Amino acid sequence: MKNKLLIAGAIIGVFAFTGCANDTSLKDGKEIVATIKGEEFTAEELYEEMIKQTGSNTLVSMVDEFILNKEYETDEDAKTYAESNIESYKSSYESYGQDFEQALKDAGYASEEEFKESLILEYKKQLVAESYVKEQITNDEIESYYNDKVYGDIEAKHILITSEHSDDMTDEEVEEAEKKAKEEAEDLIKKLNDGEDFEELAKKYSDDEGTASKGGKLTVTYGDVVDEFWDATYKLKDGKYTDKPVKSEYGYHIIYRESQKEKPKLSEVKEDVIDKIVDEKLEEDTTLQNKAMVAKRKEYKLNIKDKDIKKAYSQTVESIEKSSSTN
Helix, strand or coil: CHHHHHHHHHHHHHHHHHHHCCCCCEECCEEEEEEECCEEEEHHHHHHHHHHHHHHHHHHHHHHHHHHHHHCCCCHHHHHHHHHHHHHHHHHHHHCCCCHHHHHHHCCCCCHHHHHHHHHHHHHHHHHHHHHHHHHCCHHHHHHHHHHHCCCCEEEEEEEECCCCCCCCCHHHHHHHHHHHHHHHHHHHHHHHCCCCHHHHHHHHCCCCCCHHHCCEEEECCCCCCHHHHHHHHHCCCCCECCCCEEECCEEEEEEEEEECCCCCHHHHHHHHHHHHHHHHHHHCCCHHHHHHHHHHHHCCCCCCCHHHHHHHHHHHHHHHHHHHCC
16 A cells, blocks of 8 residues: 555646646656666656666556455444554654654554555455465365364463563562562462462452452463463363462462353354464464465456556565475
């Protein structure tokens, strides 16, 4: 989209300007857009050079924009995706004391609305990629994922102790904060060993705002929690808690396992399994979105007439196919 705006806008501007000028100069019957000592540059020469430099990318952006808007309406999910990303970008720039509006201009966007439109197109590209990957998933892949990665949910309770970190802390201060958090978690385990109630301790000490008021109660689903938390919970016996703090990126956990539900039937979770496989594949192979768009253009019977643009596009497609085969 940006390439389209850069080149198409420039080309339109060139011809609009030269076409409307009262004193248009000609060189061999062609409109002159610029002169320097000893040389004159025509609109046709400018256009040809633009085609050579970014013609393929610009054309593909125009084609993709048409396809994506044809395939998907701009619904509330697309708008929410774009708006939430914009808010995230704004917060990030503001946290570093930078001007978001200026950053947009520097990136070539005329307005926030234009940036929003580009994010909506990115959202639609993701939908194309998800659909593309989903069509290629085999029953064997589904069954393998189900056998290896689907478990019954575990009912549990936990207490989270976080360490206080800030960007201006030294390594020694960070280490000391970690040590303090771990010791606090160990002290709580001693309280449990002395017979104190898990839920009351969670309400009083847990830093997990989402579960503390409920006595630390939560349902643990494989894939929805960090690996360290799942592994520790899965290994516990019902009615037992971890005898040592479990460290994760969030801090130190004390976990109590209540019970585990039976593994659901494949028919009950098949769609969820497919979605998980799609997510994994897209994360593992970053070329899949590009491959999906190549396939979608073929579906729409893209036929590039200009030989130079066609050659450049073919080289791009070949590069995508080669890079994806190595992933």
